[in-house]
Amino acid sequence: MIKKGPEENFEKIKIFFTEYLERNSHRKTPERYTILKEIFATEGHFDIETLYIRMKNHKYRVSRATLYNTMELLLGCGLVTKHQFGTNYAQFEKAMMFKQHDHFIFNDTGEVKEFYDPRIAAIRANVENDFNVEITHYSLTFYGNSRLKK
């Protein structure tokens, strides 16, 4: 079985984004694709300012307004996820389809760990029934400190 390279996967992502833009009558501007590319070229979490500086370093002409604007689109089609993590600015990460997870944050460093627990789906189902609601998204984050080595 031939393993797909990251380039091929990114092609699919571009097509997915294109379809979303067309479906919602949004223009397919080069800026939007450049931002998408930049996001999927890096790992882990990021905030707007970091992304802005990174793109400036890569000699792209881009404004913060367009970044915020495009993030809204990427959130809308589910290619990116937004987190608040307690501070008063947002952090994002590219959505890893089929790899749902939640977060643990170190109080001192802010370092982010990821974990997955199937029981969350069960809790979610319960909440939907109890309140007669449809849950669109959720956030579960633990905060703490590393234990002393024994």
Add this chain to the structure above:
Amino acid sequence: MIKKGPEENFEKIKIFFTEYLERNSHRKTPERYTILKEIFATEGHFDIETLYIRMKNHKYRVSRATLYNTMELLLGCGLVTKHQFGTNYAQFEKAMMFKQHDHFIFNDTGEVKEFYDPRIAAIRANVENDFNVEITHYSLTFYGNSRLKK
């Protein structure tokens, strides 16, 4: 068995706060007690601005700076809990000892519902073991819309 009135419970809270202030060499100023009283006299969630306006309406002379300052102390001794709920300003609620709960937020109105699920404690224990950390606090919030009545 005689049921305790809210006044009597509040006396205990005041004593608890006083002990915390003394233990940490903080002054017992009238402002701090007034803020404490105001918070425990109202139900549900609130933000700083709402609290500020409410106190102004009650003819108290208070500044936002002192409110933020005092919230820090109340958080420090666990009498109050802080939430971020995705917006970029904080919301608080008085801690209800022995009544742990999490939140469901309506996407459209921002209305807050509370629920409790014991499985969260189990997930928490797992995370502590997996990462060899000590969890100090956490946040679980579901977001969604009310289902159409059938």
Add this chain to the structure above:
DNA sequence: TTAGATGCAAACGGTTTGCAGGGAA
């Protein structure tokens, strides 16, 4: 007496908005 608190107002910083110019359709 004095170091910590307060009220006020200005500063801060992430996000949003207004607007003239540019480019996708």
Add this chain to the structure above:
DNA sequence: TTCCCTGCAAACCGTTTGCATCTAA
């Protein structure tokens, strides 16, 4: 050609900070 998007800069707004004054200890 149209009008949605972009870059830029200013506005916005919740929070933090600086400072003169006040007061709990």
